[in-house]
Amino acid sequence: MANQHDEEWRLAALCKSLGNLWSEENVLHIPGEISEENLLACRKTLYGKFFNKPNVNFNAFISTMKKVWRNENFTCAVIEPGYFSFSFQSEAEKQRILDSGLWSFSSNLLVLKQCDPDTPNICYEFNHYDFRVNLFGLPFGRVTYEVVKEIASKIGDVVEVKLEAKGNSNYKVGRARVKLNLENPLKIGVLVNLHNKSLWVEFKYERLLHYCYSCGRIGHYATFCKEIPYEESGLTENLPGRFGHWLRA
Known part of the structure:
Protein backbone atom coordinates (compact mmCIF):
# COMPACT_ATOMS: atom_id res chain seq x y z
CA MET A 1 0.00 0.00 0.00
CA ALA A 2 2.87 2.38 0.82
CA ASN A 3 4.43 1.78 -2.60
CA GLN A 4 1.11 2.52 -4.30
CA HIS A 5 0.80 5.75 -2.32
CA ASP A 6 4.35 6.75 -3.33
CA GLU A 7 3.59 6.08 -7.01
CA GLU A 8 0.41 8.16 -6.85
CA TRP A 9 2.33 10.99 -5.19
CA ARG A 10 5.04 10.89 -7.86
CA LEU A 11 2.44 10.86 -10.62
CA ALA A 12 0.66 13.85 -9.14
CA ALA A 13 3.97 15.71 -8.80
CA LEU A 14 4.87 14.91 -12.40
CA CYS A 15 1.50 16.14 -13.70
CA LYS A 16 1.89 19.35 -11.71
CA SER A 17 5.41 19.93 -13.04
CA LEU A 18 4.18 19.57 -16.63
CA GLY A 19 1.84 22.51 -16.12
CA ASN A 20 0.13 23.52 -19.37
CA LEU A 21 1.78 20.67 -21.23
CA TRP A 22 -0.66 18.24 -19.60
CA SER A 23 -4.44 18.12 -19.51
CA GLU A 24 -7.22 15.61 -18.92
CA GLU A 25 -7.45 15.15 -22.69
CA ASN A 26 -4.10 13.38 -22.57
CA VAL A 27 -5.30 10.66 -20.20
CA LEU A 28 -6.06 7.29 -21.77
CA HIS A 29 -7.87 4.58 -19.84
CA ILE A 30 -7.17 1.04 -21.05
CA PRO A 31 -10.13 -1.19 -20.20
CA GLY A 32 -10.22 -4.94 -19.77
CA GLU A 33 -7.89 -7.55 -18.34
CA TYR A 124 12.63 -1.63 -12.69
CA GLU A 125 14.99 -1.14 -9.76
CA PHE A 126 18.28 -3.05 -9.78
CA ASN A 127 19.98 -1.79 -6.60
CA HIS A 128 18.86 -4.69 -4.38
CA TYR A 129 19.81 -8.36 -4.61
CA ASP A 130 19.65 -11.49 -2.48
CA PHE A 131 22.95 -12.66 -0.99
CA ARG A 132 23.67 -15.64 1.22
CA VAL A 133 25.43 -14.69 4.44
CA ASN A 134 27.02 -17.01 7.01
CA LEU A 135 26.96 -16.03 10.70
CA PHE A 136 29.78 -16.86 13.13
CA GLY A 137 30.32 -16.40 16.85
CA LEU A 138 26.90 -16.70 18.47
CA PRO A 139 26.89 -19.16 21.43
CA PHE A 140 24.92 -22.29 20.54
CA GLY A 141 22.79 -21.83 23.64
CA ARG A 142 21.46 -18.67 21.99
CA VAL A 143 20.99 -20.11 18.52
CA THR A 144 17.34 -20.12 17.51
CA TYR A 145 15.59 -19.35 14.25
CA GLU A 146 14.23 -16.11 15.69
CA VAL A 147 17.62 -14.90 16.99
CA VAL A 148 19.47 -15.68 13.77
CA LYS A 149 16.74 -13.96 11.75
CA GLU A 150 16.92 -10.90 14.01
CA ILE A 151 20.71 -10.69 13.59
CA ALA A 152 20.47 -11.15 9.81
CA SER A 153 17.84 -8.38 9.64
CA LYS A 154 20.61 -5.92 10.54
CA ILE A 155 21.99 -6.55 7.04
CA GLY A 156 18.75 -6.26 5.06
CA ASP A 157 15.39 -7.88 4.45
CA VAL A 158 15.60 -11.56 5.44
CA VAL A 159 14.32 -13.98 2.80
CA GLU A 160 15.39 -17.30 4.33
CA VAL A 161 17.19 -18.65 7.43
CA LYS A 162 18.90 -22.00 7.95
CA LEU A 163 20.51 -23.07 11.23
CA GLU A 164 23.79 -24.96 11.38
CA ALA A 165 23.72 -28.39 12.98
CA LYS A 166 25.12 -28.23 16.51
CA GLY A 167 28.55 -29.73 16.89
CA ASN A 168 29.81 -28.66 13.47
CA SER A 169 33.24 -27.06 13.39
CA ASN A 170 34.32 -23.55 12.28
CA TYR A 171 31.95 -21.71 14.67
CA LYS A 172 29.31 -21.16 11.99
CA VAL A 173 25.85 -20.98 13.60
CA GLY A 174 23.59 -20.26 10.66
CA ARG A 175 23.09 -19.03 7.16
CA ALA A 176 20.65 -16.41 5.89
CA ARG A 177 19.51 -15.25 2.50
CA VAL A 178 19.20 -11.48 2.72
CA LYS A 179 18.15 -8.78 0.26
CA LEU A 180 20.98 -6.26 0.29
CA ASN A 181 21.01 -2.65 -0.83
CA LEU A 182 23.94 -2.76 -3.26
CA GLU A 183 24.57 0.97 -2.84
CA ASN A 184 25.53 0.56 0.83
CA PRO A 185 28.75 -0.81 2.35
CA LEU A 186 28.46 -4.40 3.50
CA LYS A 187 28.18 -4.85 7.25
CA ILE A 188 31.01 -6.93 8.68
CA GLY A 189 29.14 -7.99 11.82
CA VAL A 190 26.96 -6.97 14.70
CA LEU A 191 27.43 -6.62 18.46
CA VAL A 192 25.07 -8.85 20.43
CA ASN A 193 24.35 -7.98 24.06
CA LEU A 194 23.59 -10.92 26.35
CA HIS A 195 22.55 -10.54 29.97
CA ASN A 196 26.16 -10.62 31.24
CA LYS A 197 28.40 -9.97 28.22
CA SER A 198 28.64 -8.58 24.71
CA LEU A 199 29.74 -10.72 21.76
CA TRP A 200 30.70 -9.95 18.17
CA VAL A 201 28.88 -11.98 15.51
CA GLU A 202 30.71 -11.93 12.18
CA PHE A 203 29.15 -11.95 8.73
CA LYS A 204 30.77 -13.76 5.81
CA TYR A 205 29.23 -13.33 2.39
CA GLU A 206 29.16 -16.05 -0.25
CA ARG A 207 30.39 -15.41 -3.79
CA LEU A 208 31.28 -11.73 -3.48
CA LEU A 209 31.91 -10.07 -6.85
CA HIS A 210 34.04 -7.00 -7.62
CA TYR A 211 34.25 -6.08 -3.96
CA CYS A 212 36.16 -3.11 -2.52
CA TYR A 213 38.06 -3.75 0.71
CA SER A 214 38.40 0.02 1.25
CA CYS A 215 34.81 1.32 1.12
CA GLY A 216 33.01 -2.01 1.56
CA ARG A 217 30.84 -1.74 -1.56
CA ILE A 218 30.17 -4.19 -4.37
CA GLY A 219 30.89 -3.16 -7.94
CA HIS A 220 34.56 -2.21 -8.02
CA TYR A 221 37.94 -3.15 -6.58
CA ALA A 222 39.96 -1.03 -4.15
CA THR A 223 42.27 0.05 -6.97
CA PHE A 224 39.33 1.89 -8.58
CA CYS A 225 37.64 3.20 -5.43
CA LYS A 226 36.45 6.82 -5.77
CA GLU A 227 35.72 7.24 -2.06
CA ILE A 228 39.13 6.12 -0.74
CA PRO A 229 42.07 6.55 -3.16
CA TYR A 230 44.10 3.38 -3.45
CA GLU A 231 47.33 5.08 -2.42
CA GLU A 232 45.64 6.19 0.82
CA SER A 233 44.04 2.84 1.63
CA GLY A 234 47.16 1.20 3.06
CA LEU A 235 46.67 -1.78 0.76
CA THR A 236 49.80 -0.84 -1.19
CA GLU A 237 51.72 -1.48 2.04
CA ASN A 238 49.89 -4.80 2.65
CA LEU A 239 47.90 -3.29 5.50
CA PRO A 240 44.41 -4.73 6.02
CA GLY A 241 41.55 -2.81 4.41
CA ARG A 242 38.70 -1.40 6.46
CA PHE A 243 36.55 -4.23 5.07
CA GLY A 244 38.99 -7.14 5.12
CA HIS A 245 39.11 -10.59 3.59
CA TRP A 246 37.08 -12.08 6.44
CA LEU A 247 33.94 -10.91 4.62
CA ARG A 248 34.24 -13.77 2.15
CA ALA A 249 32.81 -17.15 3.14
Whole structure:
Protein backbone atom coordinates (compact mmCIF):
# COMPACT_ATOMS: atom_id res chain seq x y z
CA MET A 1 0.00 0.00 0.00
CA ALA A 2 2.87 2.38 0.82
CA ASN A 3 4.43 1.78 -2.60
CA GLN A 4 1.11 2.52 -4.30
CA HIS A 5 0.80 5.75 -2.32
CA ASP A 6 4.35 6.75 -3.33
CA GLU A 7 3.59 6.08 -7.01
CA GLU A 8 0.41 8.16 -6.85
CA TRP A 9 2.33 10.99 -5.19
CA ARG A 10 5.04 10.89 -7.86
CA LEU A 11 2.44 10.86 -10.62
CA ALA A 12 0.66 13.85 -9.14
CA ALA A 13 3.97 15.71 -8.80
CA LEU A 14 4.87 14.91 -12.40
CA CYS A 15 1.50 16.14 -13.70
CA LYS A 16 1.89 19.35 -11.71
CA SER A 17 5.41 19.93 -13.04
CA LEU A 18 4.18 19.57 -16.63
CA GLY A 19 1.84 22.51 -16.12
CA ASN A 20 0.13 23.52 -19.37
CA LEU A 21 1.78 20.67 -21.23
CA TRP A 22 -0.66 18.24 -19.60
CA SER A 23 -4.44 18.12 -19.51
CA GLU A 24 -7.22 15.61 -18.92
CA GLU A 25 -7.45 15.15 -22.69
CA ASN A 26 -4.10 13.38 -22.57
CA VAL A 27 -5.30 10.66 -20.20
CA LEU A 28 -6.06 7.29 -21.77
CA HIS A 29 -7.87 4.58 -19.84
CA ILE A 30 -7.17 1.04 -21.05
CA PRO A 31 -10.13 -1.19 -20.20
CA GLY A 32 -10.22 -4.94 -19.77
CA GLU A 33 -7.89 -7.55 -18.34
CA ILE A 34 -4.43 -8.49 -19.60
CA SER A 35 -4.68 -11.38 -22.03
CA GLU A 36 -3.61 -14.81 -20.83
CA GLU A 37 -1.10 -14.96 -23.67
CA ASN A 38 0.61 -11.77 -22.49
CA LEU A 39 0.48 -12.86 -18.86
CA LEU A 40 2.16 -16.15 -19.72
CA ALA A 41 4.86 -14.37 -21.71
CA CYS A 42 5.52 -12.07 -18.74
CA ARG A 43 5.72 -14.99 -16.33
CA LYS A 44 8.42 -16.56 -18.53
CA THR A 45 10.46 -13.34 -18.80
CA LEU A 46 13.24 -11.94 -16.63
CA TYR A 47 14.95 -8.58 -16.85
CA GLY A 48 18.65 -8.54 -16.07
CA LYS A 49 21.10 -5.71 -15.56
CA PHE A 50 24.77 -5.56 -14.67
CA PHE A 51 25.11 -3.67 -11.43
CA ASN A 52 28.19 -1.67 -12.30
CA LYS A 53 29.54 -2.54 -15.77
CA PRO A 54 27.29 -1.96 -18.78
CA ASN A 55 29.78 -2.74 -21.55
CA VAL A 56 30.44 -6.44 -22.07
CA ASN A 57 30.96 -8.66 -25.10
CA PHE A 58 27.39 -9.69 -25.85
CA ASN A 59 28.19 -12.89 -27.74
CA ALA A 60 30.59 -14.06 -25.06
CA PHE A 61 28.05 -13.17 -22.38
CA ILE A 62 25.22 -15.17 -24.00
CA SER A 63 27.49 -18.13 -24.70
CA THR A 64 28.61 -18.18 -21.07
CA MET A 65 25.09 -17.87 -19.65
CA LYS A 66 23.84 -20.74 -21.81
CA LYS A 67 26.51 -22.91 -20.23
CA VAL A 68 26.07 -21.84 -16.59
CA TRP A 69 22.27 -21.86 -16.86
CA ARG A 70 22.40 -25.23 -18.66
CA ASN A 71 19.87 -23.87 -21.12
CA GLU A 72 20.33 -23.37 -24.86
CA ASN A 73 16.77 -22.31 -25.62
CA PHE A 74 16.25 -18.92 -24.00
CA THR A 75 16.30 -15.74 -26.07
CA CYS A 76 17.90 -12.48 -25.02
CA ALA A 77 17.22 -8.93 -26.21
CA VAL A 78 19.37 -5.88 -25.43
CA ILE A 79 17.31 -3.03 -23.98
CA GLU A 80 20.35 -0.81 -23.48
CA PRO A 81 24.05 -1.51 -22.82
CA GLY A 82 24.22 -3.87 -19.87
CA TYR A 83 20.43 -4.25 -19.63
CA PHE A 84 18.68 -7.29 -21.10
CA SER A 85 15.41 -9.19 -21.24
CA PHE A 86 15.50 -12.99 -21.11
CA SER A 87 12.61 -15.09 -22.40
CA PHE A 88 12.40 -18.75 -21.43
CA GLN A 89 10.33 -21.57 -22.86
CA SER A 90 8.71 -22.46 -19.54
CA GLU A 91 7.92 -20.87 -16.19
CA ALA A 92 9.69 -23.73 -14.42
CA GLU A 93 12.93 -23.06 -16.27
CA LYS A 94 12.66 -19.34 -15.60
CA GLN A 95 12.04 -19.97 -11.91
CA ARG A 96 15.00 -22.35 -11.67
CA ILE A 97 17.29 -19.61 -12.98
CA LEU A 98 15.79 -17.01 -10.65
CA ASP A 99 16.02 -19.22 -7.55
CA SER A 100 19.51 -20.61 -8.09
CA GLY A 101 21.45 -17.33 -8.46
CA LEU A 102 23.51 -15.28 -7.84
CA TRP A 103 24.74 -14.93 -11.40
CA SER A 104 27.61 -13.02 -12.88
CA PHE A 105 29.73 -12.58 -15.99
CA SER A 106 33.43 -11.71 -15.75
CA SER A 107 32.87 -11.11 -12.02
CA ASN A 108 30.16 -8.52 -12.77
CA LEU A 109 26.94 -9.07 -10.83
CA LEU A 110 23.88 -9.71 -13.00
CA VAL A 111 20.78 -8.55 -11.10
CA LEU A 112 17.62 -10.37 -12.25
CA LYS A 113 14.03 -9.21 -11.83
CA GLN A 114 10.76 -10.92 -12.62
CA CYS A 115 8.81 -9.24 -15.41
CA ASP A 116 5.64 -7.53 -14.19
CA PRO A 117 2.90 -7.08 -16.82
CA ASP A 118 2.07 -3.53 -15.67
CA THR A 119 5.63 -2.21 -15.24
CA PRO A 120 7.54 -0.58 -18.16
CA ASN A 121 11.02 -1.97 -18.62
CA ILE A 122 12.52 1.44 -17.78
CA CYS A 123 10.95 1.38 -14.30
CA TYR A 124 12.63 -1.63 -12.69
CA GLU A 125 14.99 -1.14 -9.76
CA PHE A 126 18.28 -3.05 -9.78
CA ASN A 127 19.98 -1.79 -6.60
CA HIS A 128 18.86 -4.69 -4.38
CA TYR A 129 19.81 -8.36 -4.61
CA ASP A 130 19.65 -11.49 -2.48
CA PHE A 131 22.95 -12.66 -0.99
CA ARG A 132 23.67 -15.64 1.22
CA VAL A 133 25.43 -14.69 4.44
CA ASN A 134 27.02 -17.01 7.01
CA LEU A 135 26.96 -16.03 10.70
CA PHE A 136 29.78 -16.86 13.13
CA GLY A 137 30.32 -16.40 16.85
CA LEU A 138 26.90 -16.70 18.47
CA PRO A 139 26.89 -19.16 21.43
CA PHE A 140 24.92 -22.29 20.54
CA GLY A 141 22.79 -21.83 23.64
CA ARG A 142 21.46 -18.67 21.99
CA VAL A 143 20.99 -20.11 18.52
CA THR A 144 17.34 -20.12 17.51
CA TYR A 145 15.59 -19.35 14.25
CA GLU A 146 14.23 -16.11 15.69
CA VAL A 147 17.62 -14.90 16.99
CA VAL A 148 19.47 -15.68 13.77
CA LYS A 149 16.74 -13.96 11.75
CA GLU A 150 16.92 -10.90 14.01
CA ILE A 151 20.71 -10.69 13.59
CA ALA A 152 20.47 -11.15 9.81
CA SER A 153 17.84 -8.38 9.64
CA LYS A 154 20.61 -5.92 10.54
CA ILE A 155 21.99 -6.55 7.04
CA GLY A 156 18.75 -6.26 5.06
CA ASP A 157 15.39 -7.88 4.45
CA VAL A 158 15.60 -11.56 5.44
CA VAL A 159 14.32 -13.98 2.80
CA GLU A 160 15.39 -17.30 4.33
CA VAL A 161 17.19 -18.65 7.43
CA LYS A 162 18.90 -22.00 7.95
CA LEU A 163 20.51 -23.07 11.23
CA GLU A 164 23.79 -24.96 11.38
CA ALA A 165 23.72 -28.39 12.98
CA LYS A 166 25.12 -28.23 16.51
CA GLY A 167 28.55 -29.73 16.89
CA ASN A 168 29.81 -28.66 13.47
CA SER A 169 33.24 -27.06 13.39
CA ASN A 170 34.32 -23.55 12.28
CA TYR A 171 31.95 -21.71 14.67
CA LYS A 172 29.31 -21.16 11.99
CA VAL A 173 25.85 -20.98 13.60
CA GLY A 174 23.59 -20.26 10.66
CA ARG A 175 23.09 -19.03 7.16
CA ALA A 176 20.65 -16.41 5.89
CA ARG A 177 19.51 -15.25 2.50
CA VAL A 178 19.20 -11.48 2.72
CA LYS A 179 18.15 -8.78 0.26
CA LEU A 180 20.98 -6.26 0.29
CA ASN A 181 21.01 -2.65 -0.83
CA LEU A 182 23.94 -2.76 -3.26
CA GLU A 183 24.57 0.97 -2.84
CA ASN A 184 25.53 0.56 0.83
CA PRO A 185 28.75 -0.81 2.35
CA LEU A 186 28.46 -4.40 3.50
CA LYS A 187 28.18 -4.85 7.25
CA ILE A 188 31.01 -6.93 8.68
CA GLY A 189 29.14 -7.99 11.82
CA VAL A 190 26.96 -6.97 14.70
CA LEU A 191 27.43 -6.62 18.46
CA VAL A 192 25.07 -8.85 20.43
CA ASN A 193 24.35 -7.98 24.06
CA LEU A 194 23.59 -10.92 26.35
CA HIS A 195 22.55 -10.54 29.97
CA ASN A 196 26.16 -10.62 31.24
CA LYS A 197 28.40 -9.97 28.22
CA SER A 198 28.64 -8.58 24.71
CA LEU A 199 29.74 -10.72 21.76
CA TRP A 200 30.70 -9.95 18.17
CA VAL A 201 28.88 -11.98 15.51
CA GLU A 202 30.71 -11.93 12.18
CA PHE A 203 29.15 -11.95 8.73
CA LYS A 204 30.77 -13.76 5.81
CA TYR A 205 29.23 -13.33 2.39
CA GLU A 206 29.16 -16.05 -0.25
CA ARG A 207 30.39 -15.41 -3.79
CA LEU A 208 31.28 -11.73 -3.48
CA LEU A 209 31.91 -10.07 -6.85
CA HIS A 210 34.04 -7.00 -7.62
CA TYR A 211 34.25 -6.08 -3.96
CA CYS A 212 36.16 -3.11 -2.52
CA TYR A 213 38.06 -3.75 0.71
CA SER A 214 38.40 0.02 1.25
CA CYS A 215 34.81 1.32 1.12
CA GLY A 216 33.01 -2.01 1.56
CA ARG A 217 30.84 -1.74 -1.56
CA ILE A 218 30.17 -4.19 -4.37
CA GLY A 219 30.89 -3.16 -7.94
CA HIS A 220 34.56 -2.21 -8.02
CA TYR A 221 37.94 -3.15 -6.58
CA ALA A 222 39.96 -1.03 -4.15
CA THR A 223 42.27 0.05 -6.97
CA PHE A 224 39.33 1.89 -8.58
CA CYS A 225 37.64 3.20 -5.43
CA LYS A 226 36.45 6.82 -5.77
CA GLU A 227 35.72 7.24 -2.06
CA ILE A 228 39.13 6.12 -0.74
CA PRO A 229 42.07 6.55 -3.16
CA TYR A 230 44.10 3.38 -3.45
CA GLU A 231 47.33 5.08 -2.42
CA GLU A 232 45.64 6.19 0.82
CA SER A 233 44.04 2.84 1.63
CA GLY A 234 47.16 1.20 3.06
CA LEU A 235 46.67 -1.78 0.76
CA THR A 236 49.80 -0.84 -1.19
CA GLU A 237 51.72 -1.48 2.04
CA ASN A 238 49.89 -4.80 2.65
CA LEU A 239 47.90 -3.29 5.50
CA PRO A 240 44.41 -4.73 6.02
CA GLY A 241 41.55 -2.81 4.41
CA ARG A 242 38.70 -1.40 6.46
CA PHE A 243 36.55 -4.23 5.07
CA GLY A 244 38.99 -7.14 5.12
CA HIS A 245 39.11 -10.59 3.59
CA TRP A 246 37.08 -12.08 6.44
CA LEU A 247 33.94 -10.91 4.62
CA ARG A 248 34.24 -13.77 2.15
CA ALA A 249 32.81 -17.15 3.14
